[in-house]
Amino acid sequence: MPRPGKNSYxxxxxxxxxxSLTAMAIQSSSEKMLPLSEIYKFIxxxxxxxxxxxxxxxxxxxxxxxxxxCFIKIPRRPDQPGKGSFWALHPDCGDMFxxxxxxxxxxxxxxxxxxxxxxxxxxxxxxxxxxxxxxxGMGRLPQFxxxxxxxxxxxxxxxxxxxxxxxxxxxxxxxxxxxxxxxxMHHLGYPVPSQISNMVGSMWPHVGVxxxxxxxxVSPDYGPFGVPMKSICHPGSxxxxxxxxxIKPTVSLGSISSMSGPGALPGNPIQICxxxxxxxQLDQTRSVxxxxxxxxxxxxxxxx
DNA sequence: TCCTGTTTAGTTGGAG
DNA sequence: CTCCAACTAAACAGGA
Numbered sequence: 378m379p380r381p382g383k384n385s386y387x388x389x390x391x392x393x394x395x396x397s398l399t400a401m402a403i404q405s406s407s408e409k410m411l412p413l414s415e416i417y418k419f420i421x422x423x424x425x426x427x428x429x430x431x432x433x434x435x436x437x438x439x440x441x442x443x444x445x446x447c448f449i450k451i452p453r454r455p456d457q458p459g460k461g462s463f464w465a466l467h468p469d470c471g472d473m474f475x476x477x478x479x480x481x482x483x484x485x486x487x488x489x490x491x492x493x494x495x496x497x498x499x500x501x502x503x504x505x506x507x508x509x510x511x512x513x514g515m516g517r518l519p520q521f522x523x524x525x526x527x528x529x530x531x532x533x534x535x536x537x538x539x540x541x542x543x544x545x546x547x548x549x550x551x552x553x554x555x556x557x558x559x560x561x562m563h564h565l566g567y568p569v570p571s572q573i574s575n576m577v578g579s580m581w582p583h584v585g586v587x588x589x590x591x592x593x594x595v596s597p598d599y600g601p602f603g604v605p606m607k608s609i610c611h612p613g614s615x616x617x618x619x620x621x622x623x624i625k626p627t628v629s630l631g632s633i634s635s636m637s638g639p640g641a642l643p644g645n646p647i648q649i650c651x652x653x654x655x656x657x658q659l660d661q662t663r664s665v666x667x668x669x670x671x672x673x674x675x676x677x678x679x680x681x
Numbered sequence: 682t683c684c685t686g687t688t689t690a691g692t693t694g695g696a697g
Numbered sequence: 698c699t700c701c702a703a704c705t706a707a708a709c710a711g712g713a
Contacts, residue, residue, distance in 0.1 A: 394704085395703080396702095396703085412685095413684085413686085433705070433706085434704095434705090436706075436707085437703090437704060437705060439685070439686065439687085440686095440687085440704085440705085440706095441703090441704090442686080442687095443686060443687050444687085444688085450686085459713095460685070460713060461684075461685050461686080461712095461713095462685085462686085
């Protein structure tokens with residue numbers, strides 16, 4: 378094993394899947410969505426490994442964006458000229474990863490096709506798009522819902538940046554007290570855009586200050602990619618979802634108001650809608666069981 | 682022409 | 698050993 382400071386870990390392949398890397402990039406943006414080129418840039422800025430063989434990994438990354446329903450494509454608005462669409466994370470795509478493993482998710486996030494039609498319409502509305510702008514490629518657009526409203530309890534999924542992931546038990550106690558989510562969120566001071574980068578930074582310390590888009594410094598005192606791997610994989614005795622989870626799980630309510638989370642952000646069109654998610658549990662359960670669409674023939678049968 | 686996005690196919694490796 | 702997620706390669710279409 379190469380040692381930090383010698384042949385820098387930064388040249389090694391990061392212990393993250395493309396999905397993780399892409400999620401990091403997306404979450405790093407203030408809008409919580411990025412065009413493909415910016416995702417490339419983010420990854421190359423922070424992981425020198427990916428400054429080579431770009432054709433290979435970028436192809437894989439594009440494949441992941443298309444293949445995984447945890448990524449959603451958001452068309453550019455007329456006032457956002459440029460090539461390609463924006464990519465965002467599905468609000469319910471959290472808790473996909475095995476604890477401590479950035480390499481392998483516990484299950485693949487999948488949106489059931491039956492949701493897509495209504496989702497498409499709703500998303501168009503949320504984005505302020507005219508119906509005439511509905512593109513054929515939007516068929517995969519999933520249904521958005523506010524973080525935490527129905528998600529963790531009813532779906533089993535916890536968004537990486539769901540409020541309960543961010544504030545842990547305190548959130549749960551507040552919710553248990555009967556406070557509506559909105560109140561909790563407000564009480565907690567959600568969101569504070571200027572603090573988002575710090576929050577993300579605490580989730581992915583190796584990424585550093587996200588919004589700066591600055592290349593990640595690599596310290597020999599840290600493990601690969603600028604972060605002690607222990608802090609990622611074994612955060613003390615705390616159990617925590619694997620990937621995009623606050624490294625500081627125990628936060629007092631008093632300090633929460635000064636803390637922020639990338640969940641439930643304003644300005645992100647994907648989060649302002651409030652669709653019914655009553656069918657999500659069944660859909661996702663089924664979806665999970667039918668994953669591996671290219672690898673398992675039998676899944677096709679279940680899908681139909 | 683290049684970039685973006687989709688899809689198919691095959692391989693690899695971890696988990697159960 | 699099987700299942701499945703991750704990865705890779707490649708073909709293809711469409712748009713800027």
